[in-house]
Amino acid sequence: MLRLDNVSTFYGKIQALHNVSLEVNQGEILTLIGANGAGKTTLMMTICGDPRAQSGHIEFDGQPIQQMNTSDIMRMGMAVVPEGRRIFSGMTVEENLFMGSFFRSKDEAEEQLEHVLELFPRLKERYSQRGGTMSGGEQQMLAIGRALMSKPRLLLLDEPSLGLAPIIIQQIFEIIEKLREEGVTIFLVEQNAHQALKIADRGYVLENGHIVMSGTGNALLNDDSVRKAYLGG
Amino acid sequence: MTETSLYILQQLINGLTIGSTYALIAIGYTMVYGIIGMINFAHGEVYMIGTYTAFITIVGLLTMGVGSLPIILLLALITAIIISSTYGYAIERVAYRPLRGGPRLIPLITAIGMSIFLQNYIRLAQGSRDLAMPALISGGIEFGDPAVFEVSISWMQLIIWGITLISMTSLAMFISRSRLGRACRACAQDRGMTNLLGIDTNRIIALTFVIGAALAAVAGVLLGLYYGIINPYIGFMAGLKAFTAAVLGGIGSIPGAMLGGLILGVTEALTAAFFPSEYKDVVAFSLLVLILLFRPTGLLGKPEVEKV
Numbered sequence A: 001m002l003r004l005d006n007v008s009t010f011y012g013k014i015q016a017l018h019n020v021s022l023e024v025n026q027g028e029i030l031t032l033i034g035a036n037g038a039g040k041t042t043l044m045m046t047i048c049g050d051p052r053a054q055s056g057h058i059e060f061d062g063q064p065i066q067q068m069n070t071s072d073i074m075r076m077g078m079a080v081v082p083e084g085r086r087i088f089s090g091m092t093v094e095e096n097l098f099m100g101s102f103f104r105s106k107d108e109a110e111e112q113l114e115h116v117l118e119l120f121p122r123l124k125e126r127y128s129q130r131g132g133t134m135s136g137g138e139q140q141m142l143a144i145g146r147a148l149m150s151k152p153r154l155l156l157l158d159e160p161s162l163g164l165a166p167i168i169i170q171q172i173f174e175i176i177e178k179l180r181e182e183g184v185t186i187f188l189v190e191q192n193a194h195q196a197l198k199i200a201d202r203g204y205v206l207e208n209g210h211i212v213m214s215g216t217g218n219a220l221l222n223d224d225s226v227r228k229a230y231l232g233g
Numbered sequence B: 001m002t003e004t005s006l007y008i009l010q011q012l013i014n015g016l017t018i019g020s021t022y023a024l025i026a027i028g029y030t031m032v033y034g035i036i037g038m039i040n041f042a043h044g045e046v047y048m049i050g051t052y053t054a055f056i057t058i059v060g061l062l063t064m065g066v067g068s069l070p071i072i073l074l075l076a077l078i079t080a081i082i083i084s085s086t087y088g089y090a091i092e093r094v095a096y097r098p099l100r101g102g103p104r105l106i107p108l109i110t111a112i113g114m115s116i117f118l119q120n121y122i123r124l125a126q127g128s129r130d131l132a133m134p135a136l137i138s139g140g141i142e143f144g145d146p147a148v149f150e151v152s153i154s155w156m157q158l159i160i161w162g163i164t165l166i167s168m169t170s171l172a173m174f175i176s177r178s179r180l181g182r183a184c185r186a187c188a189q190d191r192g193m194t195n196l197l198g199i200d201t202n203r204i205i206a207l208t209f210v211i212g213a214a215l216a217a218v219a220g221v222l223l224g225l226y227y228g229i230i231n232p233y234i235g236f237m238a239g240l241k242a243f244t245a246a247v248l249g250g251i252g253s254i255p256g257a258m259l260g261g262l263i264l265g266v267t268e269a270l271t272a273a274f275f276p277s278e279y280k281d282v283v284a285f286s287l288l289v290l291i292l293l294f295r296p297t298g299l300l301g302k303p304e305v306e307k308v
Helices: A040-047 A070-074 A093-100 A106-119 A121-125 A136-148 A166-181 A193-199 A217-222 A224-230 B003-036 B043-063 B069-099 B105-126 B155-177 B179-189 B191-196 B201-227 B234-249 B254-274 B279-294
Strands: A002-011 A014-024 A029-034 A055-060 A078-081 A154-158 A185-190 A202-207 A210-216 B140-143 B151-154
Touching (some): A002 A040, A014 A040, A014 A210, A040 A154, A070 A078, A070 B191, A093 B179, A106 A121, A106 A136, A106 A166, A166 A193, A193 A217, A193 A224, A217 A224, B003 B151, B003 B179, B003 B201, B043 B069, B043 B105, B043 B234, B069 B105, B140 B155, B155 B179, B155 B254, B179 B201, B191 B201, B201 B234, B234 B254, B234 B279
Antiparallel strands (some): A202 A210, B140 B151
16 A cells, blocks of 8 residues: 655655565554654655655555655545644634545535544544643543545554553553454554554564564564563563 | 724725735735745735736726716626636746755745746836826815814725725635635645655645635725825735734734734834834834744734644
8 A cells, every 4th residue: 555665765865764565455454663963754754745755765555655745645645644743722623633634625624523533432522612621531542533534545543642641541452453354554653562563464574764674463472582572572 | 983993994094905915915825834834025016917917907998988987897807717726827827836845044035036036027027107197086084173184084994994805714724615615724734744645745735825816806906096106016015914923913923913913003103103104114014023033923923833
C-alpha cells in the first residue's frame, strides 16, 4: 500500500534519514519504534511531503508521491495524527472534526461523523466545547477522530500514547485495533515499544536515521537487542 | 445641552465615520498577519486603487447619463471590489508567495517595494494631481438648538455606517460559520496542520488577501465620496492609520481591528476638536507608540505562544 525505497531526508545540511526502505501492507498494523531523535517523526512527515524526501521513492497505491504537495498527498486516502496532536485549540470539537473532512462531501462527512462519535463517545459529550479546554486524552481522541473524518485507508499515528495516563493509553490502543478490524491500515510510530509491538503485525526499528531491524511484532518483542534497548531489558 | 457637549457629540459622529473606514482597511492587515505573520504594506495602495476604480466608474456612469444614486453606488462598490481583489490576489501571488518560507524581513521589504510600485503606477496612469470625486450625496439631518450648536449627521455618514456594519457582519458570519471561514481560522492557528488535513493552504492565504482587498475597496469607495478628493498618495496615510488601528486592537484579531479602527477614529476627531487639526496624526501615532510600549499585543490580541 505504502512503499518507501531508499528515502533520505535532510534538515538543511543535517541528514535525518539515511536510505530508509519500508513497506506498509494493506490491512496491517505496522509499527516503527526507536529512541528519541532517531528520526521517527521525520520519517512520518516525509511520507506526508513535509519535509520532502531529498532522494529515493515513496509510493502510495503504486503512485509516486514524493514530489507531490502535502495537501494533495493527504487527499489520496491517508490521514495523520501528528506528534503533539495539533488540534485547533480555539475551535470546538465539532469544528475540529469537520476540518478533518474538509475535502469530503457533506453527506460523507455526516456519515463519518456518526461513526467517529460512536468510536469516541467522549467527543459527543464534549461536542461544543473548545478543543483547548479538554484533557490530554480527550485531545488525543479528538486528533484521531479528526484524522478519521476523511475516511482514510491508511492512518499515520505519531506517538499517540505520549503523555497520557496508562488507562487512556489502553483505550487508545484498543481503538487502534478496532480500526484495523474495520479495514484501516495503521502505521504507528511509538516510543512505547512494548505496547506498540504487542498489537503490531510487523515492526521496524529506527536508529539514527537508519532502519536497523525489522520483523513481526512478536519476533521483535522477543529479540534480545530490542529488549535491551527499548523494553528495559 | 451645552455647546461643548454638542460639539463633542459632533466630533464623535465624525470620528466614528472615519473610524469605520479605518476598521474596514485594518481587517486586511490583521487577517494577513494572522495567517502568515507578515505586514502587507501594499494594502493601503489596494485601498487607493479601490478609490480610483470607484472614481472612474462613477464618472463613467454619470457621463452615460445614469442618474440613479443606488445604482451608481452599487456599481461603484462592485467594480472597486472586483478590481481591488484582483490586485490583492495578484500581489500575493507575484510578490509574496514565491518568498514564503524565507526570513520574515524579506516579504516586508517586498511589500514596501510593492507599495511604491503601485503608487507610482497609478500616478503615471492617472496623473498625480488631485481629482474631485463627483458629489453624489449631500444633505443630512440636523438637530440641537440652532442658537447654541447644531449637530449634523450627513446622509453620507449614515451610508458609511450602514455599509460598514453590513460588511463587518458578513465577514463575522463568514469567519465563524462557513466552511472556508473555519479553514481560515485553522490556518491562522496552525498552517502546517491545516495542510496535513488535505487543505491547500496557499488558496486559503490567497482568500484572505482577496477578502482584505475587498473590504479595503469598500472603504475606498466610501472615503472617496466622503472626502471628495483623491490622489495617488491617499493610500499611504490611510494604510498607516489602518495599520495603527490593527495594532491598537491587537494584530491578528478581527474584532480587535474593528475596535481599534473606531477608537483611533474617535481619538483623532476629539483631538481635532480641541487642538489644531494637524495634531491628530501626532496623537494617532503616539497612540501606536504607547500601545507598542505598554501592551504590544493590543487591546484584544493574545500573546504569541511559542510553538513547540
